[in-house]
Amino acid sequence: MGHVIAVSGKGGVGKTTLCGLLIQYLCESGKCPVLAVDADANANLNEVLGVEPEITLGELREEIERAGVDSRYQIPSGMTKQAYLEMRLSDAIAEEDDYDLMVMGRTQGQGCYCFVNGLVQTQVQKLQSQYPYIVVDNEAGMEHISRGILPMMEVAILVSDCSRRGVQAAGRIAKLMK
């Protein structure tokens, strides 16, 4: 089973930058393939890595929600939404030489994050045996931890700058994790 490493902390302290460096380090050390997971709705790990994902999990959810209502989105006849989702999930993984990237992305409307959070969780669980290391870039704050979307997390890296608020946020996250 792969090691799941989650990177958390206050906003703007360098979580995504650290994830990029960590992924580069793991790849250069031969600990690949690495699965990079951008679990921040305001996704930008792809920019740090220089990869463009075909579709995010959030966009995939929107596509499936709108199928049958909006003619631009079609599910092949005879296929259930669930079966179509399963088929399309592989498109949400951008494949590079040493690592792959899966992006949670945004969803529209309110109260929709439970679904994509659940998708991140089930996908990481499903893919854990295929990658020696999975690096998860979390959104700022404690939401992911309090929602418990990464029960399989093995290592947490709490990032802070030199500010009091940064250190306090890291302390709160550590407490919540315990």
Ligand SMILES: Nc1ncnc2c1ncn2[C@@H]1O[C@H](COP(=O)(O)OP(=O)(O)OP(=O)(O)O)[C@@H](O)[C@H]1O
């Ligand atoms: N060690 C560092 N020293 C100086 N600047 C840094 C350092 N790490 C990151 N930065 C810069 O700080 C800014 C924020 O970094 P980054 O996007 O990695 O933070 P983040 O914690 O992921 O932010 P967010 O909470 O918005 O996701 C970027 O401009 C980045 O280049």
Ligand SMILES: [Mg+2]
């Ligand atoms: Mg970030």
